[in-house]
Amino acid sequence: TDYGTPASRSEKSVSLTIDGISVQVPEGTSIMRAAMEMGTAIPKLCATDMLDAFGSCRLCLVEVEGRNGTPASCTTPVMEGMVVHTQTERLKTIRKGVMELYISDHPLDCLTCAANGDCELQDMAGAVGLRDVRYGYEGENHVFAKADGVANDHWMPKDQSNPYFTYEPSKCIVCNRCVRACEEVQGTFALTISGRGFDSRVSAGMNENFLESECVSCGAVSRPARPRR
Numbered sequence: 001t002d003y004g005t006p007a008s009r010s011e012k013s014v015s016l017t018i019d020g021i022s023v024q025v026p027e028g029t030s031i032m033r034a035a036m037e038m039g040t041a042i043p044k045l046c047a048t049d050m051l052d053a054f055g056s057c058r059l060c061l062v063e064v065e066g067r068n069g070t071p072a073s074c075t076t077p078v079m080e081g082m083v084v085h086t087q088t089e090r091l092k093t094i095r096k097g098v099m100e101l102y103i104s105d106h107p108l109d110c111l112t113c114a115a116n117g118d119c120e121l122q123d124m125a126g127a128v129g130l131r132d133v134r135y136g137y138e139g140e141n142h143v144f145a146k147a148d149g150v151a152n153d154h155w156m157p158k159d160q161s162n163p164y165f166t167y168e169p170s171k172c173i174v175c176n177r178c179v180r181a182c183e184e185v186q187g188t189f190a191l192t193i194s195g196r197g198f199d200s201r202v203s204a205g206m207n208e209n210f211l212e213s214e215c216v217s218c219g220a221v222s223r224p225a226r227p228r229r
């Protein structure tokens, strides 16, 4: 099980209520982890036990009584007396909307995709109940990729230069997790995000493919990037 954020080492405990259930967890624990430990899985894409939470995907939003807005549960620490709701209708609508935006910019070739059946995006789309998107997928959102002069129909081209992995920009949701893993787990800065909006993608150096870059194929990014089963 991946609890979403690293465990707190504090010896001081905090009591709070999550979905009507009283829980006690170490101070510094995230709401996400506290919920996961009591058996409530909050939808998530970027959070993992391996990295400090950085709140990139915005899928894990929750409601906290007495607070405005919907904070990300992965980056919000528990507080004494907090009353948290993780499964309200409002939250379900927001999460579905967030997933809808991700899927609107994603190829819909799940049945022939190598990750089919072992894909967090697929799992989370199912978890939030997303069945369709209202926006124009199937190419309509990808004129920018076309302008780059690319193959692979209307999607940005794959980088297949490295014998150990293939990078498909069109399937990357740019959550930043691999970049963080490169920095935090491996202590190197080989990866970065380049471009903006539909053009954004993970890069390794300036105009280089992965094989020619500083990436040494250490595999660190694949550990936080894959759910533990």
Ligand code: FES
Binding pocket: 043, 044, 045, 046, 047, 054, 055, 056, 057, 058, 059, 060, 061, 072, 073, 074, 075
């Ligand atoms: Fe919390 Fe991504 S899991 S923002």
